[in-house]
Amino acid sequence: MYLLIVYDVDVKRVNRVHKFLKSYLHWRQNSVFEGEVSKAQFNEIKTSLKDLIDETRDSVMIYKFPSKKYVSLYVLGIEKNTIDFIL
Template sequence: MYVVLVYDISLEDKGAKRWRSVFKICKKYLSHIQNSVFEGEISKVQLTKMQNELKPHIDKNLDSVIVFKSRQEKWLEKDFWGKDNDMTDFML
């Protein structure tokens, strides 16, 4: 499946440390495309594994993570408004 993952980590209560952990885990599974946004192909098993790795670093009262799922990237239409910073275009 193709996913777009976005997160918002509060800086309260050691938020910078949580943010770094969330960033590193997401980068293991997906391509970093913009600030707190990642995207890429991922299997259901990998998605579950990533979710399990992220759980200890997400404060349910302060943070949010949203995952948009699609069967394939071709079913997802992307429009860039402003600077076109699609970092996935450089892949061969």
């Protein structure tokens, strides 16, 4: 599955959330990550994020798609942190 994760967390927790998500996904720009994950990884991400954030103050939105082929990207302005894969 393909995930797009957008978050707004307190400055005290933002580095931990960023570092955690970077271990699974590609950083696109401030508070935005995306990438392919397995179902098990998706469950790990959800569980770990619940432990990392304060659900009464922070916000994490996870957009889930069956695969990347269902995602269309349109960039206005500068595209940051492009995802390039070299085989």
